[in-house]
Amino acid sequence: MxxxxxxxxxxxxxxxxxxxxxxxxxxxxxxxxxxxxxxxxxxxxxxxxxxxxxxxxxxxxxxxxxxxxxxxxxxxxxxxxxxxxxxxxxxxxxxxxxxxxxxxxxxxxxxxxxxxxxxxxxxxxxxxxxxxxxxTGTDGNKPASKHTEQTDMPRRYALSDEEQLVLVVLGQRYLLHDPGARPLTWQQAADQLAELRPEVAWTAKKVEHRVKTVRERLSQDGVPGLTREEVGEPVGNALNDNLLRELLRSTTLIPKDLSLLD
Known part of the structure; x- marks a missing residue:
């Protein structure tokens, strides 16, 4: 050069x-x-x-x-x-x-x-x-200081009680701050949910369906990385990993939610 x-x-x-x-x-x-x-x-x-x-x-x-x-x-x-x-x-x-x-x-x-x-x-x-x-943006200035303005609240996503329980079970390793956290398998989540809520006939397919419903809803709401088309093959755990990280980032799920597993 x-x-x-x-x-x-x-x-x-x-x-x-x-x-x-x-x-x-x-x-x-x-x-x-x-x-x-x-x-x-x-x-x-x-x-x-x-x-x-x-x-x-x-x-x-x-x-x-x-x-x-x-x-x-x-x-x-x-x-x-x-x-x-x-x-x-x-x-x-x-x-x-x-x-x-x-x-x-x-x-x-x-x-x-x-x-x-x-x-x-x-x-x-x-x-x-x-x-x-x-x-730099259209006005050429750096962002203005906002020292005294009210703090914006995180954008939390609405979950039903059942959806919250399923996602806490699925993502409990993330809530426990495991540095190598991965989602539970569908079967592992179904087995634990069966112990927590024996009145519901939990299966791996039912857990998968509940989580897929949440992913689709958040994807339609503009959250990236929640569809196969965005992630590409092989998908592996990527869709659920992206979902759980977004739920933690937005404080929709927080560590104290682990009390649901007691």
């Missing part, structure tokens, strides 16, 4: 620059700012403009994971196209986005939303390398 052209029209962010989570100074609408541990880069929008990031400092705009060979020399890029910034993975390992979404090298680029987006590149020995990205 020609060093004279490398940063044309852009601005280097020095090592030790403040985190982008707090926003950025006023900038041209649609500008992108990207920051890693060793520094970063910001540049305005221009059709076809590309910002590269990866391990090979001389050949990228933002160096990330410089001492970690699990990070590719050019691991990804931010490209401005059709009025938006798009993220593409060009490395060997996937990039993790918010909501446990993974972007692999063979997949299409995905658009970045306005505001703050943390990206994580997995490295060696359980390391994760953070790349902070901030796309």
């Amino acid at each position: 020609n060093p004279e052209l490398r940063y044309a029209g852009g601005l280097l962010l020095p090592q030790g620059h403040d985190s982008l989570v707090h926003g950025v100074p006023r900038a041209i609408s649609g500008s992108v700012h990207a920051l890693a541990l060793g520094g970063g880069y910001s540049v305005g929008p221009s059709e076809g403009r590309v910002v590269y990031f990866g391990r090979n400092r001389p050949e990228v705009h933002i160096c990330i994971g410089e001492d970690d060979r699990q990070v590719s020399r050019r691991h990804g890029e931010l490209r401005h196209w059709d009025g938006r910034w798009w993220l593409r993975n060009t490395g060997r390992r996937p990039i993790r986005l918010p909501r446990s979404q993974w972007l692999f090298a063979d997949e299409d680029a995905i658009p970045l939303s306005e505001g703050y987006t943390p990206l994580h590149v997995p490295g060696s020995r359980e390391r994760e390398h953070l790349l902070e990205v901030f796309v």
Whole structure:
């Protein structure tokens, strides 16, 4: 990469620059700012403009994971196209986005939303390398401070008493803070429900049907990752895992709900 052209029209962010989570100074609408541990880069929008990031400092705009060979020399890029910034993975390992979404090298680029987006590149020995990205909004300002405004309540989802019990049984390992939590199998959940509510003829199929009803309802309400079309094959536990994590994130299910299992 020609060093004279490398940063044309852009601005280097020095090592030790403040985190982008707090926003950025006023900038041209649609500008992108990207920051890693060793520094970063910001540049305005221009059709076809590309910002590269990866391990090979001389050949990228933002160096990330410089001492970690699990990070590719050019691991990804931010490209401005059709009025938006798009993220593409060009490395060997996937990039993790918010909501446990993974972007692999063979997949299409995905658009970045306005505001703050943390990206994580997995490295060696359980390391994760953070790349902070901030796309300025239409007014070019960082979000206004709201120090004294009332806190927004989490958006909780309505569940019937039976649905809540089924989901607490299915997701009890998540509520117990198990770091490797997975949903119970349909049969395991049915066996425990039969002990808790013997008056109901619980079967694996009945549990599956109750959970599927909740997934479909939340999917229609805009929650992503709850259909086979979104997740792709093989599905495995992905649908129920996404459902349970959303229910915990929204505080629809909380650890004290484990009392239902007593």
